[in-house]
Amino acid sequence: DVKVTQSSRYLVKRTGEKVFLECVQDMDHENMFWYRQDPGLGLRLIYFSYDVKMKEKGDIPEGYSVSREKKERFSLILESASTNQTSMYLCASSWGLPGAAESYEQYFGPGTRLTVT
């Protein structure tokens, strides 16, 4: 079974802190994604990566950065946490090669509920 794990289920941080959310997948997937989920807004893509050291901005990248030094690990960084970044953060991974016509299902981790006070 594909497994996507996230470093924490719940996290409480103070405004201005630097926050690291880590995601690890064990299926050798090329693609990894970070989403945030807010009531009524669905899942919104923050960043995604299609290869080691490669990244692309999603729809709401402001205030976030990412790092992918190894294929299995994708980190989301909040440089200076703010209260409007309180949310559920979901990591996902999928197969896929750049330029390929097929799309593949995304496997999601359990999520990290981040509260910034």
Added chain:
Amino acid sequence: GQQVMQIPQYQHVQEGEDFTTYCNSSTTLSNIQWYKQRPGGHPVFLIQLVKSGEVKKQKRLTFQFGEAKKNSSLHITATQTTDVGTYFCAGPTSGTYKYIFGTGTRLKVLA
């Protein structure tokens, strides 16, 4: 930019009633995926539709992709309490692996 809208946002049904959620994209999609998220859980892939007019069934669930490949629907026949959750559709941004998720339909089934 590309948008994927879902209606309704919420639906409460009595157990045994049917349920349908609709997904509409502002652009033509190469394919569409459906996910289910149980309360307190994470989204889990249900199905992918690729062809215009395609219809696929999974037991009591019927998925349809519109002829113009801009809309899709999920129909559940005779809902059960195990169907409770939020159903999301997701469509790809052309030429990338970025998927735009719909806002989701939250289904509550009353026993």
